[in-house]
Amino acid sequence: MDFLRSEKMIFVQLIIPVESAHRAVSYIGELGLLQFKDLNADKSPFQRTFVNQVKRCGEMSRKLRFFKDQITKAGIVLPVRPAPQPDIDLEELEIQLAEHEHELIEMNANSEKLRQSYSELLEFKMVLQKAGGFLVSAQSHTVAQERELDENIYSKDDYADRASLLEQEMRPGPSNQAGLRFISGIICTSKILRFERMLFRATRGNMLFNQAPSEKYAIDPMSTEMVERTVFVVFFSGQQAKTKIMRICEAFGANCYPVPEDITKQRQITQEVLSRLSELETTLDAGLRHRNKALTSIGFHLRKWTIMVRKEKAVYDTLNMLNFDVTKKCLVGEGWCPIFSKPQIHNVLQRATLDSNSQVGIIFHVMDAVESPPTYFRTNCFTNAFQEIVDAYGVARYQEANPAVYTVITFPFLFAVMFGDWGHGICLLLGAIILIARENKLGSQKLGSFMEMAFGGRYVILLMSLFSIYCGLIYNEFFSVPYHIFGGTAYKCRDTTCRDAHTAGLVKYRDPYPFGVDPSWRGSRSELPFLNSLKMKMSILLLLLAIVAVPWMLLPKPFILRKQHLERFQGRTYRMLGTSEMDPDGEPDSARQHLEEFNFSEVFVHQMIHSIEFVLGAVSNTASYLRLWALSLAHSELSTVFYEKVLLLAWGYDNILIRLIGLVVFAFATAFILLMMETLSAFLHALRLHWVEFQSKFYHGDGYKFKPFSFASLPDDDD
């Protein structure tokens, strides 16, 4: 494994007989080391060869999503380890899925009907109770004297009104000639206000509206959603008003139920409704149990099926990238693979030929490629995060020096220069150790976006914390408290009273402090100038490093380029001609074009301009490296503020409560501001220093990543 250069790639061609194509591609997918090139890029998806299979897979995954949806809605917990099941092929699976779907839809339809009538009955029950309540309460208060029906019922006392209206309602005979009737029903609570207003307008106020919220949430028979509903009773007079009100009810989706005026009749109906409700309940329960059983049995295999369908779809998508050869008996595929994987791919292809009993083997050979190969770095869990940091800026050109190698050390170091505090470093270290210790557990489960990020960069955090401890020891910072770890200070007061320590200063009386900054500097008048000069020297150092490169760029490079060109030109005259003819518009900026018209003076001038640019850039970058000092200063000042102005201040009081508050504030400020925010900002600046100041000096980063066809990297569209 070479960290600095990307893997050597070869362009290969596969000629696969049709009968073993599917197996070969799926084996390659399991191996995951071959990137297929789309040979049908000019064709739209539905003009390709295996479009029907892709469609079928899409249809199957739709069914699987439907099952999953149903299972989650039913609240069934799936077993984590599904029962092993004999392998089935796609056709069988398709039939099975269709059966299951059909069954499920039928069951849903049946239970839907039942549920609808159940919720209707439930509503009826509620209406009966509530509306009956209105009628009864009115009746019991009926006063003997009759009242004329007032046109404007709203001007009257509501209660008396209701009584009189109902009284008239109940009584047959001449007083009912006004044709006073009522409609009762149930409606969503959210619509009730508008409903009432609409009724009022439509009847010009000639109505009385009573409402009572139902106790529990009920299912709307239409939309099968749980909503809060309200029972209403509208009293009105006249046939025309009735049709209007009915239409409004319809328009608002209110369900109307007839409530008999007679109390005995009411009771009778209530009884009926209740008995039917309990009947329906048992039927529904049975149906639900049956359905849950069916869903559980589906859920047993769901995960396996989903993975299988996803793999099949990926295989067909890949097959769609292949071309038929002239005889239509073979599929031709082209792609990139790393050189080391050649024997593995050979093996896999042979196995595919054997397993599919094909007479003809699969031909696998290396070809010349005109385009530049993809970049492939093999990473492990440690280098992966650093490689990601570099790739976020740009993927390295093929075989270009990989900055990730340096980044492994420089990135945490630059971070630590800004974050130097061994107290905070230890906190970070603990976090990183927790993440790493639980690597196996965390790696297998889904994490939140922030945790995911922290987990992905756990080794970065580990190194960052170690370097922070190191830099913290150099700065001698521990939550801005000075410590004498490496022996005593080298300075002492001039006399025993130490009166003039802050005016005249101290005297050095023995060897310098062995490691880092002497703790006596802390709190002294010249602390800042001393530390600043220490931290700023860092950036000057980096400038010097950069300047070293200038003469190298200016003089030897053009000569070396010239030499290289001459050598190459002599050796490859014929070859060059052949390839350039084959690919006249290959790559505009590839080295080949430049080489063909190599002009020394031009290269020299170019190099000179480049050097000047470089020097200018280096100077301005040096200024940029000053952020190391600035952030480190900010960090130490902030922690001083929290330590001195919060913790020490609170400790000054002889009150346990104030001390406690001080401690809490200090702890939170340390955790959130110093540990989280400062970590993020130092991380950000370290990123910038790498991307802009470091990588811009040598890194092209215009390559493209190697994306092999691999089942392991299929997108997980579970959620």
Add this chain to the structure above:
Amino acid sequence: MYGFEALTFNIHGGYLEAVVRGHRSSLLTASDYNNLCQCETLDDIKMHLSATEYGPYLQNEPSPLHTTTIVEKCTLKLVDEYKHMLCQATEPLSTFLEYITYGHMIDNVVLIVTGTLHERDVQELLEKCHPLGMFDSIASLAVAQNMRELYRLVLVDTPLAPYFSECITSEDLDDMNIEIMRNTLYKAYLEDFYKFCKKLGGATAEIMTDLLAFEADKRAVNITINSIGTELTRDDRKKLYSNFGLLYPYGHEELAVCEDVDQVRAALEKYPAYQSIFAKLSYGESQMLDKAFYEEEVKRLCLAFEQQFHYGVFFAYMRLREQEIRNLMWISECVAQNQKSRVHDSVVFIF
């Protein structure tokens, strides 16, 4: 403050402008349409769309698809985007966004009222309504018998109420006066929107007044062509034209007296901006006029994206997306009915 929008626009509008420009980049391109036009079945269309931003909306549809499902799902996407933008918007952008939907509201009102007049089921009608033009009490429109009731019962609560002032009559509803009502409402709506955009000032006013003027002129031409041979008098016809736009006022005088399509053409060809539209058409033809107008409109809408810091992009985006949905509907209809030769008749490429 004209010319200084760049200073302050991004405080409130920056995020949404970015969002809408992002949405715009997901509009189907000419190559998408070329591929779609080659589809053999609706499943092919679904498959092609699944690679676009419509994918998540269509992926859970069972396989025998219908044109209506495709259109419904695509509209749903637009509505979701619109709702998201509306939720994020602050004044005056939120009002501006609401203005965009009023046109659909008018269409929905007319749809329901005409439907009930012909005794259609309200639920069925509601399904046909454009989801952007829905308002709370839309279903109760079916209750009303005449304009006055329509207004008093339902529309007084909606933003359309002020536009109604000109068409409150106690006449019973019939097809003719419903159509007149639609156009009167539309006229009032366009004028109000125009005024609102003028009030916003800056680049918004500049771009939106152009777009709205085009819209008003387009409507004027359509009204004229549709009213030829009906009992609508000249004065009534003229009353339906919006009082702004390139054609106002002299073009309106001429349009009001037109009696066939060629006269409309003669009236419009005096305006250089509209010459190009008619240049594509042969004499006496009004079938392709719609498409020609749509093409011109799409061109103008696309131009709205060339400037930054104005609200016109929202209007333009919504319109372009609607045009795209119309295109998809047409393509799917042609595919479903095996009329692929006519597929190019009404598809307006956006890019």
